Amino acid sequence: MKNSIIVLAFLLCSLSVFAQTQALKPGNTAAIEAKLIELALANPAMKVRDYERAKTVSELNKASASWLNYVTASANLNAVTLKIVDQNELGTQLYYPLWNVGINVPLGSLIGKGSDVKIARRNLDIATAQQEIARRQITAMVLAKFRDYQKNKALLELQQEATEEDQAAFEQAEAKYSASSITYDEYNVASKRYKDGQARIITLERDIAVSKLEVEEIIGVKLEDVINAK
Template identity: 30%
Template sequence: MKKITFLAITILGLLSFRSFSQNVDYNTIIIPDGVEDISIEEKLVRLAWNNYPTNEIAKREVEKAKYNVTVAGSGWLNRITLQGNLNEFNIDPSANPNPNNFFPRYNIGVNIPLGIFTETSRKVKIAKEDYKISQLNLNEQKLTLRAEVLKRYQNYLSAKELLKINTEAENDSYNSYLLIEEQFKSGEISVAQYMSTSKLYNDQRAVKTRSENLYQESVISLEEIIGIKLEDVK
């Protein structure tokens, strides 16, 4: 019975470990261009990925690192030198003081540094590690960009809703102010009551103005990262 219980606990533990050790598929962080039926949030993320310069830098760093792997692998060829010369006595035999001695027509030599292969192997390993690092940086940029776009979009939605609320509040305050103004002109209320209502209206106007400013800033911030006007997003 104890063995069965221990086995069950072990299996549950392994299943729990697997459920908590899910890897991220970085190819799904940004929806591909060919997919059209997506939410506005995903469209904004994709626009930012295609248009924001920092992302292009990260992509090019990957390509650069990939090329460096090839360069490191073939760099040993530049270290090998080939030398050759033509024997002068074969060009002009009469200049040979001892014609009975044999002199080769050509002299060819190859110079290969002793540590060339181990050095090349190390350079290739370094280049491959740099390539992996560039890929990790690209994946990190995907996550960072996605989070930043979604945060800016959420700020935009909040600012838009807040502006709507404060606009309605200002309209209500203005209507109250007009009513109080008429009552004041007809002598129905005191100056203090009129001034109090006027102050409330002016305060609400200030709140709305600040809300408009926050809203416009949220639009600018979002458009900065997606690269186009918000109204042009389709």
């Protein structure tokens, strides 16, 4: 029975180590980060930049086409063309041409329209640059927050191991102090080290929770769903 328990414990430890190793593999981390970036780029703040650029595209198209509004056509109609008077009745008094058609294009309007189009193009360039800046910023932000999360988790594991050792040392010091085999100062040193370790664990747990929330705010889903995705 004892041998079975030992084997079971060994297998559980092996599985735990294997799972941690898999989670820390660069390939897994790269896949997680790629998914985080994909989700981050669907963030509403990023969509605002996309909408702003689409708006400037529409404004440019409108400015490019609106020059037609400045073009006016005119036609001079007379009694003959309107068939009010017969041409034969007028005889030599008929003036040519019977039709007088023209197109008027104000030069000042055309010059101003060129400036409007240039402004619209610059606005599109600005919107495109702002969109790219936002993409880079949100990508850097989500990766930085995720790496803070990873760092704090690794530090927490190390601190928990150290604190377990400090706890064992404190319990020994407590027993020795009760037996009057060590001084109060020695007991106090062990107690303080153990309590400091506990305080660092609390701080790291808080930092992990905050960095996790910050990542989730950007990606819009639970971080565990991304990490545990197949």
